[in-house]
Amino acid sequence: MKQSIENIWKEGFADKDSLTAPELHDLYNQQTQSIVDKMQRMFDVNLKMIVGGAAIFLLVSFVLGFPLFGFYASALLIMLVVVGREEAKKLEQADKNVSSYEYLKTFDAWLKGVIARYTRLYTFFYPALFVGVMFSMRASEAAQRLIDGVMTKFPDITLVMGTPLSVWVGSAVLTVLITLWAPALYRWDMYFIYGRVIKKLEKLLADMEELRKGE
């Protein structure tokens, strides 16, 4: 027979054994590993970025002359990192000698736990940061000049500890609003960073659960 790629193709598959399908083993192992690895890497990078951000912020605060707020904000940021490291350790201790499905369920539970803990933490973090910003601004010379100007125009204004009562009230209202919005803010931030991976994880888990039903 004439040698041609068409003949090579036909004769190459004449033996049906050459077309035996591989067994579908460990179907989800790689996907599970890939998602878990990706999430862990992202989580780790995120924590490192917060550490870097805290260090830069501290430096900038010294240069610009508000070191107290720099310490305060950096301490808040480092608190996020400490909690993140604690959570990462918990995951490291998770039993890996289980099936992909069980490990993924453990990972999913861990992730939900992390999200719940951070949601509570951010409910404190955002308002605490805002209060810090307000106090830092109030301590600045620019704010003092502004208050002096207002006092000149409205000398009968009520002051509480040298600050107009309206500023206290406004700040308090904003703090309450930020506290109320903090969980939503955190969820938006978190889904912005991890959203795609979380969706993949949910889809994979749903697939695996359907597979288990079918078995």
Added chain:
Amino acid sequence: MTSDFYITQILPFAPIIIKICRAYTNNQADFEDYYQEVCLQIWRSKDNFREQSQWSTWIYRLSLNVCMTYLKKTKNSLQQFASDSLPDEVVDDSQKAYGSGAYQEDAINRLYDAIRHLSEIDRAVILLYLEEKSYQEIADITGTNANNVGVRIKRIKDRLNKLLNIKEV
């Protein structure tokens, strides 16, 4: 994926998937990964099958799409050969008798090695051609123009013949 769906809807078409996956991988582990990924995607996308085409045609399209996408994603994807020649051990088969079983096995391996030299889309086109799909079907599956398919196949075959040292009369 339920085993019932796999046995009734995928397994009968496994040869198609196997042939395609082999063209996009160069080792058994990758091949099995691609095969599993294709099966998984068929199962995931089964509700999107609109019966506008045959199930087998749909499997061709989906398998090729998955393999091409997966190839791009895989970090350790195949290294494209820089030159238009195959490694010596692949080309040098002059001592084997054409028509023998050993020759056929080696020949198909050589053909696959040559196909892996091609671009992702050219691999799809030649696989469909070798599976005796019409130019229109090839164009439909690969999303190209049927008028250009013939020219493209000629060019691909010339390249494969050169790679395989086949002199067509």
